Amino acid sequence: MKSRLIAILAVLGLIIAACGGADEAAPEPEAAPAPQEAPGEEPAEEPDDGPPNFEGQTLRMIGAEGAAGRVLQIAIEEFEARTGATIQVAYIPTQDAINQQILSLGAGSADNDVSMIESGFLPGFIQGVEPLNDWIANDPDVDPSIYSQGMLNLFRALDGGDEIYALPFRVGGRIFIYNERLLNEAGYTEPPTTIEEVREIAEAVTGDGNYGYAGTLQQGNFLVTQWTPWLRSFGGDILDPAMQCAAFNDAAGQASLEWFVGLYRDGLMPPESIEFENDGLIREMQTGRVAMAVVFSGWLGPILDPETTQVEGEIRVGPNIPHGPGMSHGVTDLGGWGFAINRASENKELAWEFIKFLASEEVQEWLALEHGNAPTVQAVFASPDFEAVSPDAANQRSTFETGARQRPPVEEYGEIQESLARNISQALIGDITPQQALERAEQDVNAVLGGNC
């Protein structure tokens, strides 16, 4: 009895110590680093013109891991140094980051001050983020006309209204890249422009440890974004124009998936492509054993990172995504990341300063030139400096300008994507045929959309 009493008292003591200790142990806000000048920035002459001081203030947010997260972190460190603010980011895998933010916003939570929005999932975010029009109108430093309007439109109201929900930070599209050395060694001096040529070159290159093509085939969002440019370049689409029914199970869709699955099943892609998300594909392209791939334009920077790449000077960008029969050109997916202010945030002023900073021309230029970010400011994209650091920038532009589309802006896109990923993945490993995959996904998607199909 006595020992029990002692045990209870000990546990109570520990609990009290833990509760009391929490206050004592709570760290003081870290002393902010002294504001410093950004690379190449002139020192501010007047205090009023200098960067705003947010010393001791903290913003919280969820960030997507991977290449986008790495560039974001670089920008955050610069922002913290300039303003004295602290930005706390929980980096998690891309799809989880999107889902958790949507859930948190849906619950009206103030846990996060800023949202990192993937443009294809904007419908899920709209309910919980502030329209930025008033912020933009009241801030002379922000001019929305500097952005590529197609990129800015990715973050506009879905009903055709004027509301802008996020400032674009990192937007690009899927581009076709190739390893010029491997193509030359296989006897090809020009990149392919049709899907028949892609297959032909892939067959010629594959062998001796080299592969013709690689993709992000891990079951999930990256698998779907890998296939959809091909679907569209065959003349197909994900949903019908009314966004009520699946449109991918037509002749174009079936031909595109047959062709795409064939590349993997016939051994023209590395077998481990089935495990790749973005980082896996980036690493694979860096090794120089893969001839062709469709990648997000923002991945070019990491692929060409001089510290890790083995393919310096070998990677080129094709003039467009190769197209299928009956098409005159390929069609890419446009999409990317923008930043928004959460409605429930208690730090909206700081949040605005932060997203304004990320989307500013100065930061966009710096990140694009030095860290391979996919810029959103037109002037940066067109600058000779960008042409110098980004291979075939003109080809990237032409890819985006030739009928680029974005993902269907429907609230159910997560469910649509999940079904497509599951069924395409099963087709890739041979559990079902491509036709079965599209039929099953079509059933799922039509049920989800509830349309009269």
Added chain:
Amino acid sequence: MTASDESNQSPSVDRTATAVATAKSDNGGGSFDPTAIHKGSRSSWFARTNRFGYLLIAAPMIMMIIVLVVPIVFNLYASTFSWRLFGREPVFVGLDNWITVLQDPRWRASLSRTAIFVVSTVTVQVVTGFWIAYILYKHLNRIGLLSVIFLLPMMISEVAAALTWRLIVSGSNSLLNWAIGFLGIEAQQWLGPSWAFITVVAVDAWQNVPFVVLIMFAAMQAMPTDVLEAAELDGASGFSKLRYILMPLLQPALLVVLLFRTIFAIRAFTTIWVLTGGGPGDRTAVIGIDIYRVAFSNFNVGMSAVLSMLMVVISLIIGIGYIRMLTREPLS
């Protein structure tokens, strides 16, 4: 009820009965006066003790109702709606979601995969853990520092462990392939369609075998040694000792291990999600993965509620089965 069960009845019940009998006799064997229970000093002390006991358990009971009963009831309620978190309003559909889950080949396949995963991983964990514990018991009296080493996999967070394993097994140039290359074994695609399921079972087992080792080793140390010594004197073989002495003596501990590991395996998620995301082609999509996808990727509240309830029901059935076995006589 056995004789030993009868003799093990709760003392408080006996004492209350005595108090009631006393009260009756105080009334001259006439009509029963319940208030008489409180008249004697002993009976009133017990009554006060019980009230205090109820008071003590009231707070945890309320907490349990809030965190356990309310969510389960709400889940049941949600399972009767076609309800997506965003967009259309919830629509009452009765048992439609349940029928869909039980009829749709996708969900049936998911439940079958979960069953195979649970049986595989728990078997590997229990057999491996038991033998490691037995070897330690036979050859080491105290495991001391070794216990820390054995516990390490269990101490590492599941995400960190899975990410580390992903680095070890991912790709044809993986560390594991490099290592087995020295043995002349061809490189394998450990997260590919042929191996992914086995890989996730192996990683899950790696992380949880220490739990089995610890419990079994502690149970072995608590065994009466004289029984084993007597068996040895009688010339019992190693297998006979294991089958007829060790196993019956260790049965309660074994059942506790099985209970915990089975329930944890049913709700496996983190390791699989990090290693494979449920792929390729749903090869590793157990029910925990599907619940996550349906709830947090598709935001389909109704369907995820059905899947969650199924997981609870399956865990409950298995748990009750184990607990019933635990309360029986040991193996004879």
